[in-house]
Amino acid sequence: ISPDENEKLDLLYNKDYYSSSVLGLVRLLKLEQEFMENFTIYTNVLQEKVDNINIYLDTLTRSPHKTHKKREKFVSNPLNAFGLIRRLHQDWPKWQNYTKKPLGLLQLNAMEEILSKVPESFDMNETLKAMHRIETTYDLQAKDIASGLLQSTQFNYKLNMRDCLALAHHKFEVGYFHRSLLWFQEALSLTTELSQDIISNLKSLELEAFATSIITRSIYLSGQSLSNKTIHKLVSSQLKDAKQKDLEEIISSKLSQLNKESKNASDILKTNPNAHNIGCQGLFPKPTNLSCRYNSTTNMFLKLAPLKMEEMSRDPYIVMVHDVISDRDIEEMKGTIEEMGTGWSGSDSSMEIVARIYWERKKSPFRDRINQLISDITGFKLEEFPALQLANFGVGGYFKPHFDYFSERLTKDDADNTLGDRIASFIFYAGEVSQGGQTVFPDIKVAVEPKKGNALFWFNDFDDETPDPRSLHSVCPVIVGSRWTITKWIHYKPQIFVKPCSTRFRKKSF
Ligand SMILES: O=C(O)CCC(=O)C(=O)O
Ligand SMILES: [Fe+2]
Numbered sequence: 001i002s003p004d005e006n007e008k009l010d011l012l013y014n015k016d017y018y019s020s021s022v023l024g025l026v027r028l029l030k031l032e033q034e035f036m037e038n039f040t041i042y043t044n045v046l047q048e049k050v051d052n053i054n055i056y057l058d059t060l061t062r063s064p065h066k067t068h069k070k071r072e073k074f075v076s077n078p079l080n081a082f083g084l085i086r087r088l089h090q091d092w093p094k095w096q097n098y099t100k101k102p103l104g105l106l107q108l109n110a111m112e113e114i115l116s117k118v119p120e121s122f123d124m125n126e127t128l129k130a131m132h133r134i135e136t137t138y139d140l141q142a143k144d145i146a147s148g149l150l151q152s153t154q155f156n157y158k159l160n161m162r163d164c165l166a167l168a169h170h171k172f173e174v175g176y177f178h179r180s181l182l183w184f185q186e187a188l189s190l191t192t193e194l195s196q197d198i199i200s201n202l203k204s205l206e207l208e209a210f211a212t213s214i215i216t217r218s219i220y221l222s223g224q225s226l227s228n229k230t231i232h233k234l235v236s237s238q239l240k241d242a243k244q245k246d247l248e249e250i251i252s253s254k255l256s257q258l259n260k261e262s263k264n265a266s267d268i269l270k271t272n273p274n275a276h277n278i279g280c281q282g283l284f285p286k287p288t289n290l291s292c293r294y295n296s297t298t299n300m301f302l303k304l305a306p307l308k309m310e311e312m313s314r315d316p317y318i319v320m321v322h323d324v325i326s327d328r329d330i331e332e333m334k335g336t337i338e339e340m341g342t343g344w345s346g347s348d349s350s351m352e353i354v355a356r357i358y359w360e361r362k363k364s365p366f367r368d369r370i371n372q373l374i375s376d377i378t379g380f381k382l383e384e385f386p387a388l389q390l391a392n393f394g395v396g397g398y399f400k401p402h403f404d405y406f407s408e409r410l411t412k413d414d415a416d417n418t419l420g421d422r423i424a425s426f427i428f429y430a431g432e433v434s435q436g437g438q439t440v441f442p443d444i445k446v447a448v449e450p451k452k453g454n455a456l457f458w459f460n461d462f463d464d465e466t467p468d469p470r471s472l473h474s475v476c477p478v479i480v481g482s483r484w485t486i487t488k489w490i491h492y493k494p495q496i497f498v499k500p501c502s503t504r505f506r507k508k509s510f
Helices: 001-013 022-059 067-073 078-100 106-116 123-136 142-146 161-173 176-188 200-221 230-238 246-262 266-270 276-280 327-335 365-378
Strands: 294-295 308-313 316-320 341-345 352-360 388-393 399-402 422-429 433-436 439-441 446-448 455-459 473-475 478-481 482-493
Touching: 022 106, 022 200, 022 388, 067 078, 123 142, 123 161, 123 276, 142 161, 142 176, 142 327, 161 176, 161 200, 161 388, 176 246, 200 230, 200 246, 230 246, 276 439, 276 446, 308 455, 316 446, 327 365, 327 482, 341 399, 365 388, 365 422, 365 482
Parallel strands: none
Antiparallel strands: 294 308, 308 316, 316 455, 341 352, 352 388, 388 482, 399 473, 422 455, 422 482, 433 478, 439 446, 439 473
């Protein structure tokens, strides 16, 4: 990578994107609100001008003087003659000037300023990907999503024709022709609503862009070896003079054709559910041999307020602790956040921006309390690495399957190797997530609902600090909700005197 490209990447990665967190989306909502307020004032100012002109025109209402005789009679009266000359000499030039007076400049400038902050193509693409992730992970249907039905919940929100068209085009670009066709049909079924719209020619532009992509692709697929220039010419000639209806026809028929040709290939294979998707859809078999219990032994304080512990898996050990963090704690947590940074999923070339994160490095009563709580629950010592990581996911935000042990995730914030590996992970669920966002362990078929107030604890390593690959875990795309988490990684070395005696070693095969 050249220094230039490095700089570009740096810019891309250090930007605060709207799509990567619900916090970012809240900022964007405020931005749109501001834009609409300015637009409203602007239209009011325009309206006032129209009103003023109308009031003046109303003062001049008179009979239409249809014949020459009537007109002659009218101007033969000195009052009318005088008024006529005076108006044309004095008034009308002023009104003409009035029409030229610029209006609402303040608002127009404010709107321009706001438009300089709107989402760029990166954010647009991320939100298309997020929608795609939600659709494919949970195997939702275009018509359901468009009408506000997400899984079994019916919302009062709907997508409009332009939303569906953008999704159809994206599905085509990523090779999901079947889904693309369904979204396109959805868009067509909604066309009436905007057909009279002043911006409907924008729709034609988008249809044209879509048709161009499709025809270009089918020419490529036809196997003729043509230069890009020739292809471009061919496409333009096919689309020349195409009306909106023609464009719709071209897109529909080509998509159907692509879909037929690729049957059993792209869509079906790609949406073939993997273990992560099965977990997200709630289809793991229900475990039967697990227990719930009150824990009041790790610490004196627990005798007063025992912990509600629910086993999620016995081997490897995964436990959910119910109702351990209060709404007040969560509000306090949000108050401690300064600037948030970009949260990532994946590694190297497949890195994706999925959340905003904040490392709580400064000592605070909140941080002390949370660390104490984790110590009380787990019995582990945290003094040597007191930092906490807070995260807020975006809608559709997720985390690819990964391991938390160091060999996998070496980050500069947490890579103090003198403390040893991250033998265990502890996560508080600190946001309201009504759909999606589960923590999933695909290999051992465990899926955990991110219920606000609860916490999840699991081991990443065996007792001898060797990695336990069954700790592979992922986060399902958030469908509805603002997913906040507080994460703590528990390191090996500080636990040297407190580690449980049970020996959980990697099973060696000889
Ligand atoms: O938020 C979660 O449920 C898990 C996050 C995670 O796996 C991580 O940050 O390493
Ligand atoms: Fe993780």
